[in-house]
Amino acid sequence: MGFWKSLFTGTDGSASRAGAGSLEVLDSRFVEFLPYQGENGSRLYFSTDRNIDLYELEELCDAVGWSRRPLRKVRKAIQHSFLVVSLWEQKGNRRRLIGFSRATSDHAFNATIWDVVVNPSFQGKGLGKSLMKYMIKKLRGEDISNITLFADPHVVEFYQGLGFMVDPEGIKGMFWYPD
Ligand SMILES: CC(C)(COP(=O)(O)OP(=O)(O)OC[C@H]1O[C@@H](n2cnc3c(N)ncnc32)[C@H](O)[C@@H]1OP(=O)(O)O)[C@@H](O)C(=O)NCCC(=O)NCCS
Structure with a gap:
């Protein structure tokens, strides 16, 4: 994730931590359960509610070794994203953030997916793939056809397995950075 590590470094911001870990009443408009039942009775679900505890998201990103980003900018990025999908483990009345991704978009033709992450304890179980498929389903549901x-x-093959192509028809991604 070196690319956005460098994009999102800077000073820290503040964020509220109300309700961290506790399971509030789930709003069915935002929630889709996965067909998964853990040995301890845990369940997993996707949520498109963007009201996410930023400290919990920071912990998740820490767990995969990403550099910390200013929380005020993370909050702004989430607020201005077209789609935000989080993946939760629910055990009793507690929940834990175990995956995350978001997409920006022009709301018509194009969307770009960012910040795809699954907690290391949950990796290798097909959840990253499910998260990406869920993102694509939601974007296609909004009639977005160009997803980048x-x-x-180290994750090129992961995305290729989901149908993403490197340099289709020779098109190159190009970047501009400040000096
Ligand atoms: C990349 C990531 C989201 C994958 O999540 P995951 O839950 O481990 O992936 P899955 O278990 O769903 O794997 C799906 C398939 O991709 C393959 N895969 C997973 N990670 C891979 C990798 N790094 N390289 C190549 N293939 C990979 C799996 O073997 C599996 O293949 P299969 O369908 O043939 O069995 C996760 O490893 C992660 O969070 N990594 C750290 C953050 C990161 O690098 N994000 C991407 C930034 S661009």
Whole structure:
């Protein structure tokens, strides 16, 4: 994730932590359960509610070794994203953030997926794939046909397995950075 590591470094911001970990009444408009039942009775679900505890998201990103980003900017990025999908483990009346992704969009033709992450304890179980498929389903549901992303070198094959192509028809992603 070196690319956005460098994009999102800077000073920290503040964020409220009300309700962290506790399961509030789930709003069915935002929630889709996965066909998964853990040994301890846990369940997993996707949520498109963008009201996410930023400290919990920071912990998730810490767990995969991403550099910290200013929380005020993370909050702004989430607020201005077209689609935000979080993945939760629910145990009794507690829940834990175990996956995240978001997409920006022009709301008509194009969307770009960012910040795809699954907690290391839950990796290798097909959840990253499910998260991406859910993102694509939601974007297609909004009639977005051109879905792009920036893959770190070590995850190119992960995205190829989902149908993403590197440089289709020779098209190159190009970047401009401040000096
Ligand atoms: C990349 C990531 C989201 C994958 O999540 P995951 O839950 O482990 O992936 P899945 O278990 O759903 O794997 C789906 C398929 O992709 C493959 N895959 C997973 N990670 C891969 C990788 N890094 N490289 C190549 N293939 C990979 C799996 O073997 C599996 O293949 P299969 O369908 O043939 O069995 C997760 O490893 C992660 O959060 N990594 C750290 C953050 C990161 O690098 N994000 C991407 C930024 S661009």
